Amino acid sequence: MGKNINIFMPHDTIRAFMAKLDLWKCQIQNGNTTSYSNLDSALIHSYLDFELKKHIITHLTDLKAESMRYFPDIDEKREAWKFIRDPFQCEVADVSDGVQEEFRELKFNSLAEEDFKNWILRRSGSSTFLFTL
Numbered sequence: 745m746g747k748n749i750n751i752f753m754p755h756d757t758i759r760a761f762m763a764k765l766d767l768w769k770c771q772i773q774n775g776n777t778t779s780y781s782n783l784d785s786a787l788i789h790s791y792l793d794f795e796l797k798k799h800i801i802t803h804l805t806d807l808k809a810e811s812m813r814y815f816p817d818i819d820e821k822r823e824a825w826k827f828i829r830d831p832f833q834c835e836v837a838d839v840s841d842g843v844q845e846e847f848r849e850l851k852f853n854s855l856a857e858e859d860f861k862n863w864i865l866r867r868s869g870s871s872t873f874l875f876t877l
Contacts, residue, residue, distance in 0.1 A: 758818050762808060769804040772797055832857045 768779050775792050777784040783792075812818065827834040831850055839847045850856055 755818065758811075758815055762811060762818065765804050765808045765811070769801055769808075772800045772804070830860070832860065 771777070771779055772792070775797070777787055777792060827839055827847075831847070834847075834851075836844050836848050836851065
């Protein structure tokens with residue numbers, strides 16, 4: 745990883761791409777081609793035909809499935825990343841069984857939580873960062 749790059753940045757980028765695939769698929773299902781400027785221009789005086797719509801939806805579905813195969817750890821529902829970013833915003837049930845006891849102790853340790861938030865403030869150089877956690 746390069747300077748000022750951490751594991752969260754590419755993870756977030758990949759998750760955003762997966763969400764865009766879902767959005768584009770939904771738009772095409774509704775006949776909305778605005779995300780596809782060339783297609784939108786070509787269809788200015790006509791409608792998206794059923795066969796083309798089916799091919800685009802199939803392609804987007806396959807692309808997401810292949811992306812999930814290539815990046816198996818990318819899961820929107822996975823809370824492990826949340827624990828790493830801010831353990832005090834995560835629920836005990838979201839961490840693995842083997843560390844739940846220790847996590848419970850940490851979660852209710854107000855001094856550790858205050859130290860963590862102060863550390864975040866020092867790293868960011870701004871008090872507004874706390875509100876984005």
